[in-house]
Amino acid sequence: GDSVTQTEGLVTVTEGLPVKLNCTYQTTYLTIAFFWYVQYLNEAPQVLLKSSTDNKRTEHQGFHATLHKSSSSFHLQKSSAQLSDSALYYCAPASSGSWQLIFGSGTQLTVMP
Amino acid sequence: DMKVTQMPRYLIKRMGENVLLECGQDMSHETMYWYRQDPGLGLQLIYISYDVDSNSEGDIPKGYRVSRKKREHFSLILDSAKTNQTSVYFCASSPGTGRDTLYFGAGTRLSVL
Numbered sequence: 376g377d378s379v380t381q382t383e384g385l386v387t388v389t390e391g392l393p394v395k396l397n398c399t400y401q402t403t404y405l406t407i408a409f410f411w412y413v414q415y416l417n418e419a420p421q422v423l424l425k426s427s428t429d430n431k432r433t434e435h436q437g438f439h440a441t442l443h444k445s446s447s448s449f450h451l452q453k454s455s456a457q458l459s460d461s462a463l464y465y466c467a468p469a470s471s472g473s474w475q476l477i478f479g480s481g482t483q484l485t486v487m488p
Numbered sequence: 489d490m491k492v493t494q495m496p497r498y499l500i501k502r503m504g505e506n507v508l509l510e511c512g513q514d515m516s517h518e519t520m521y522w523y524r525q526d527p528g529l530g531l532q533l534i535y536i537s538y539d540v541d542s543n544s545e546g547d548i549p550k551g552y553r554v555s556r557k558k559r560e561h562f563s564l565i566l567d568s569a570k571t572n573q574t575s576v577y578f579c580a581s582s583p584g585t586g587r588d589t590l591y592f593g594a595g596t597r598l599s600v601l
Binding site for chain 1: 492521523528529530531533536546578585587589590592593594595
């Protein structure tokens with residue numbers, strides 16, 4: 376069956392340094408779109424980035440990601456992490472084989488001063 | 489103001505009691521969802537509803553049932569709650585299919601003692 380692989384569960388980075396969270400999708404179907412959701416402490420998940428265009432860079436709130444449909448990947452990056460970026464990040468791809476998103480297990484990002 | 493509202497926010501029940509979690513949305517979205525969130529497991533889909541009285545099981549439906557009698561309202565019912573149903577439950581809605589952006593409620597933290 377389909378599965379989503381995210382960067383290991385806990386990532387710690389120093390404020391001001393770059394951060395990259397990986398996400399790949401294993402599917403026998405066509406990858407249609409990818410989403411990144413962010414969940415701050417005691418809040419609801421909310422969409423951070425989304426893309427359905429192959430090889431196009433998408434940016435929001437200083438984060439960026441490029442959808443590569445051929446490799447079913449949508450890695451999340453930021454050039455300079457901020458303390459306020461500390462949160463739980465979920466990758467969620469959509470494929471032609473399913474009517475709903477599949478969520479990865481999540482990556483807890485902690486930005487240290 | 490687009491919103492998904494969940495009630496209650498916190499709930500403590502005893503094992504064997506019935507539990508009703510309620511969710512409302514004011515965006516006239518067709519599709520609504522119930523997820524549970526557990527540490528290390530991410531967001532697991534319990535049920536999805538494509539419209540009034542059109543519900544489908546998600547990945548972990550056992551022990552749960554749902555009701556959707558109005559488009560804007562979606563309920564999750566636990567008949568005879570079990571301790572392993574202690575979790576945070578999120579309701580979400582999306583305008584079309586599950587490949588669209590999901591809008592999440594603030595969550596209900598349920599403890600079953």
